[in-house]
Amino acid sequence: MTSDLNISLEDHLRDTLSSVQRLLPCELSAQLQIYFTQPKPALIPYTVLQSVSQWSRSPSGSSALRSATPPRDPNNFSMVSLLAGTTTSPERKFGSYVLPRDPEEIEAERKRERRAITTLMNALLSVGGSGFAAWWASQHAGWKKEWRALFGLFVGFVVAIAEAVLYLIWKSRHSAPTKKTRRRHQESARHKKNEGDGDSSIVETEYSEARLRRRGNPDQSIPSE
Structure with a gap:
């Protein structure tokens, strides 16, 4: 389940989200607003990034990104691009990996x-x-x-x-x-x-x-x- 996963909110990810916040729908833009306030949150839910990625692939989102000034590539807002350089659930302590037995x-x-x-x-x-x-x-x-x-x-x-x-x-x-x-x-x-x-x-x-x-x-x- 990805609904309870958090992603480390790195500076480059925060800059990427802030650059597209004004183009997002009102509800999604309001969800992102709390991650640009002071003190800056260290985590962001996975579902929020997934919503941004889904919007960028929709016809309205893709059109809004390409017609923005300057134009933006919708591929830069895919989950692969958004998750690059981040850590999944850094607040959790996962068990150590045990090698399979011979x-x-x-x-x-x-x-x-x-x-x-x-x-x-x-x-x-x-x-x-x-x-x-x-x-x-x-x-x-x-x-x-x-x-x-x-x-x-x-x-x-x-x-x-x-x-x-x-x-x-x-x-x-x-x-x-x-x-x-x-x-x-x-x-x-x-x-x-x-x-x-x-x-x-x-x-x-x-x-x-x-x-x-x-x-x-x-x-x-x-x-x-």
Whole structure:
């Protein structure tokens, strides 16, 4: 929606609007009057500029601009011309732009999620299997059922702690390469950009030197690339 947008009222835009104010319809001219008073407003609604642009493209507006003294080009009052050198809604604070994620990075993250789910399932099975194995093995020691159950819970608790520690270690080791990979991609992109700029500068320099040699010796032609 452009109805709630404001445009920075720069000096050149204010001069452009003031030069055409007397040619505008009365209602639109009255709307512009408040933007020429002191203290000068710093913003102007987008809709006001849009109304001026629409009027300049109408038959009456185009005729009024061309018959003015001095004549004015209606194209100078298009939205592209009016918005040139201005800022849209400078009073607002827009969020920072976030670069889209690399498809390879997204696929790698999905693989890590699947591995994490598999690891958790294996841990649960290990805890349950260890507890059941301890409970089943303790029956040969002649223990009562209460002690066998406590022993199975104890073994399962110990295995759960061990699995949790191993999972945290695994997660910390797999999260670090992700940041390194992202940093390496960014450095590689900057390196390629710098290399491209250097190559273009070399080519431009060689071409300029060849042109200078040709001017010094008209018989010498520029070697084809």
